[in-house]
Amino acid sequence: MTNSQSILLIEDDPVFSKIFVRDARNKGLDCTTCRSVEALAELISFDFKTIVIDYNLGEGSTRNGLELAELFSRLNKRTSIVLVSSSEREEIPGTWPFQIKNFVCKKAGVESVVDSVVQITSQTA
């Protein structure tokens, strides 16, 4: 199902997720999605090349995207992380782990997020 070149998208909006997955596949990326922090347990042992995390995972979520990024950074230092949000970069407080290679504001569109992942994946190949 997943391999070392694959992408994990953690996003609770099904509309964003489905557009992302289709565009990613069109651009040659293998993508797995996860809608909630709670569902991550089954995926946490996989070796994803890049993880795309939505900062705002909804009111019921136990962690925000930055906290998840910190968790993944501790688990696997080789994984690149792209943080996305509808908010601007300046509106997200806290210390950002080194593995966050890029931040993309969702206002730029799903396709821009995918393009960022393509770029990062090719740089670290």
Added chain:
Amino acid sequence: MAMDMDPPSRLENKRLQELLALGGSREFVDDLLADFSEQAPRLLDGMKKGCLSNNATQAESAAHKLMGSCRELGFGDVQHLCQQFERLCKQNDIPKASTVLVEIQTSYPRIQSEITHFLKGPSK
């Protein structure tokens, strides 16, 4: 002159046409619209309940999600209203946010018209 009719330009959602090209099939866009139609009323309800209970966090969270989906599907009017609503909730200004919510609720049927217009359109 029929004032209650949307002009044709409003109903030509360019973003849906882009998504049709991206997905390569009507089914792909239909699926996205079905997801939106399923979640939007729930999010509107969350915004309303947040306002009624003076819970700005709940209202803001629901608006944030609705704004994102509207943006991805090209429903710009409601997207911008949700953005206003979210900003007012962050300022804890529930009275003004409630006013914007009424505008959102008034505009929402227009989105349903766009969806219906798209679904009735020619198959690719």
